Amino acid sequence: MSGVPLLQARELVRRYTMRRGLMGRPVEVRAVDGVTLALERGRTLGLVGESGCGKSTTGRLVLGLEVPDGGNVTFREGPMPPRQTAEWRRLRARMAMVYQDPLGALDRRLPIGTQIAEPLDIHGIGSRADRPERVAQLLRDVGLRPDHAQRYPHELSGGQRQRAVLARALATGPELLVCDEPISALDVSIQAQVMNLLAEVQERSGIALLFISHDLRAVRQMSHRVAVMYLGRIVEEGDPDAVLHSPAHPYSQALVSAIPQPGRGGRRIILQGDPPNPAARPSGCAFHPRCALAAALCSRAAPVLKPLPDGRLAACHVAHGTVSPRDGMPQQRAA
Amino acid sequence: MSDLALPATISAAPPRRRRVRLPPLVIFAIGWLSLMLLTAFAADLVAPYPYTALDLRNRLSPPVFMGGTWLHPLGTDELGRDVLSRLIVSIRMSLLIAFGATAIGAILGVTLGFLAAHFRGAAEQAVLALVDFQASMPFLILALAVLAFFGNSLPLFICLLGLHGWERYARIARGLAVSASSQGYAAAVVQLGASPWRVYTRHVLPNIASTLIVSMTLAFPEIILLESGLSFLGLGVQPPLTSLGNMVGYGREYLTRAPWILLAPSCVIVLTTLSVSLLGDWLRDRLDPTLR
Amino acid sequence: MVRFLGLRLARALLTLVLVVTFAFIVLRLSGDPALLIMSADAPPEAIAAFRQAWGLDDPVWQQYLRYFTAIFRGDLGQSMRDGRPAIELVAERVPATLALTLPALAMKIGLGIPAGIYAALHRNSFADRAVMLLAVAGFTVPSFVLGLLLVLVFAVQLGWLPSGGQDSWRHAILPVLTLGIGGAAVLARFTRSAMLEVLGQPYMRTALAKGVPWHVAVRRHALPNAAIPTVTIVGFMVGSLLAGAVVVESVFSWPGVGRLLVVAVANRDLAVVQCILLLVATTMVSANLIVDLLYGALDPRLRAQAKGANG
16 A cells, blocks of 8 residues: 555553552553554455454554543644644544444434434534435435334344444544444454454545454455454564464464364464553563563563564564563463 | 423323323322413412411411411411411512522532533532532531521522422433443434534433433422421521411411411321422333333 | 541541531621621621731631631630630530430431331331331331321320420430431341341352351341442431431420531520531531441442452
C-alpha cells in the first residue's frame, strides 16, 4: 500500500493509578506501554492478545476516547484534537466503534431506528425528511430489514443487535472503524456472519478496520496484518499467515498452539507461571517468567520490536538470535 | 413526571403488554391520592365556606357523626371557622409544598450528581462531601437552624424543604451516570460525537428516570411529615395561611373540648403518607428492586 | 487500620468544619443581627454600641476566624435574650432530653430488631404481615399525631397518665412510648429487609446445602451480615439522642433540648440555636465514628483491607 497511512499511532503510553481495595496504596499500571501502529485506508489490522493486555485501551486511544500519557495519534495527517472540543466531536463522524456487548452499547429505551439516526442528528447530516429512507438503507446494508427500525434492542437477537450497532457506526460514512471484540459475545454460528458482514462493508466502502480480538482464527480471517500484544506492548507484528504459521515470539507460539486442531495431539505449549498482572510488570522482557526459552538476558533487558529477516517485526532476544534459548538460566522443572 | 415514567415502564416490560393486577392496598392508595389531588385542584370550588370565615353562633360545634349539624359537616373551631373548609385549603397548601419541595430536591440532586459524574475530580469530591454532611445531620435540626436565622416565608420554606433528600438523588444520579459512561450506551453515544448535554438529557436521564421516580415517592411522605411537623411547632406555614400541620397544632389547644379539630387533619396526614408509601413500595418492587 | 481510622477521623472533622461554616454563612446571610435584636426604632448609638460589642463592623474573614477560634475555645456566645452563656442554657436541658431518649432507644432496639428478625425468618406468615403493617403505620403516623392520640386516650379519656410536664416518672411514659413506637417501626422494617437480603444470598444456600442446620446458618451467617446495615440505622438513632425529640418534647411540654431549640428558633436567639446545632453535629459525628469502628469489627473484608494496607 502506498501513500501516508490513514491512522498512525506512535509510542502510545497509557498509565492508570489503581488502588487495591478501599484503602490500598495507589499502584501505577501501564496498560499500554509504547505501542506504535499504522493503518492504511481499506485495510484491516488485527490486534490480538489475552484479556488485560491493553488491546482495548489501544483501541480507545487511537479513537481519541482516552488521552495518551505519552506518544501521539495522527488521523488523516492531522493530530488528534483535545477531547470534548467541537473539532474532536466533528471527528467522531469520521471514526466509529463497534463494541463487544451490543446490548450495553444501545440505549434500551429507544427504538433501533432512532438510534441509527442519532449520529445523523448529532452531526446534522441530511435533512430530517430523508432520515427514514437513510435509516432503511443503513439497515439493509447490514442485513436487517427496514421494519427493524421500530424494534427495541431487547427485541432483537444478539447478532441483529451487533448489526444495528454496526449500522449506527456506519451512518456518518466513517473512514475508520475500531471493532473491540465484536464477535466474542456472539454465538459461534453468528460469529462468521458478522465477520463476513464486516468484510463486505470494507469491500464496499473502503473503510479501514482495527480488529481487536483474542480469537486468533478470527483475526487471521479478517486481517491484512496482525499485531500480537502482551502486557501493553506489541511483541510480534506481520503478515497473518506468517505470524500464525511460524510464530517467531514464544508468546505467539503459545497462542497459536492453543488453537485446537484435529489430529495434532500433545504439541500444545502450556504457559507456566502467573497470568500477566499489569500492576507487577516483570523486569526485562515482560514475558520471561512464563517463557520456556528465556535466557538470563531476558530478565534484565527489554527486547526491542525490530524486523526479522523475513520482514515481520518481533520483540524477542531469542528470535533475533541475540541469545540462545535458556542460556544462563537455572534448570527448570519440566511442564 | 408521568411522560418520563412511561417509556421506562415500556422498556422494563416485555413486548407483549400483560395486564397488571393491582393489589387492593395499592388501589386504595391510588384512589385516596386521586381524591387528594382533586381536592387540592378544586379547593375553591368544593370548600363550603371561605377558610377564614367566622360563624360566631356555631363555635366549637361538633361534626355530624358526633352529634353536630350538616351546616358544618366536620364541625367548627373556637372562632366558628368551618373545619372542612380549612381542611380542604390545608390539603392544597400541604400538597403544594410537598410537590414543590420534592421537585426542587430532585432537580438539585440530579444536577449535582451529573456534574459530579461528568467532571469527576475536585467537583465530585466537593459534592460527595456535601452529601456526607447532609446525610450525617438530622434534617429537622438544619431546617430549624435555617428558619431561626432567616425567618420564614412560604417560598423560602418550600426551598428549604427542597433541600431535604437531595443527597439521595445526587448519589443515585452520580452512581448511575458514572456506570453508564464508563461502559455502555452513554460511552457509545459520546463516541458518536454527542455533546454532554445531549448525553445526559436524552440518554442518561430517561434511563434512570424510573429509579428517580421511585426515590421521589419515598421522599414525598417524608416531606409531608417534615412540613406538618414544622408547622405543628409553629415554625412552618404561618397564619393566616394554613396547612395540615398548622391545623393539628391549633387543635392541640382544644384537645379535650373539641378533638375533631385535630383528628380530621391528622387522619389526612396519615392516610396520605401511607398511600404514597404503599404506592412507592409497589413501584419500587416493580421498577427497581435494587433500591431499598 | 490506622489509615482507615485516620480517614474516618478526617471526614468527621470535615463535617464539623462544614457545620460551623454553615452556621456562620447562614448567620451572615440572615441580615444584620443588630437590627434583628434591637428593635428597628432603637437609637442609632445603641445599635452602634451593639455592633461594636459583637464585632459586626470587621471584615467578614476576620469575623469567620474569630468565630472559629471562639468555638475552639468552647465559647459559644451568650443568649441574646437573657445574656447567659448559651452552652450553660443548653447543658442544663441535656439530662431531661436523655431521660426521654435513652429509654426510647432501648425500646426501639429491644422491640424493633427482634421483630424485624422474626418477620424475616417467618416471611409471609401472619406475624410477618402484622409486623410490616405496624411498621408502615409507625412510619406514616407523625410523632405529634401519635403523641396527641396517646394523650387523648390515656390522659383525657382514661385519666391514667398525665398529659404533660416533668414532675414524676409517670410523666415520661407517654413521651417515651411516642418516641419508641415510631423508632421501633423504622428499625423493624430495616432489620427485616436486611435479613431478607442476606437470607437470599448464595452463601446461605451453600451453607444449607452443606447440611448446616437452619438455626446455625442463621446465627453464623445471616445475623452478622444483616447486622451491618442495621448498625448504621442504630448509629443514626444514637446520634440523634439529643436532637430526636424536638417534636415530642413540644407535644408533652417537656423542658429538654428540643423544646429549648424550638423556643430559641421562634425568638431567633441565634447563639442558642447555633450552640445546639454544634452539639447535635458533634453527637452525630461521634456516633458515626463509632459505627465505622463497629463496621471494622463486623465486616471481615474491611478488616482484611485494613491489615493489607498496613502490611
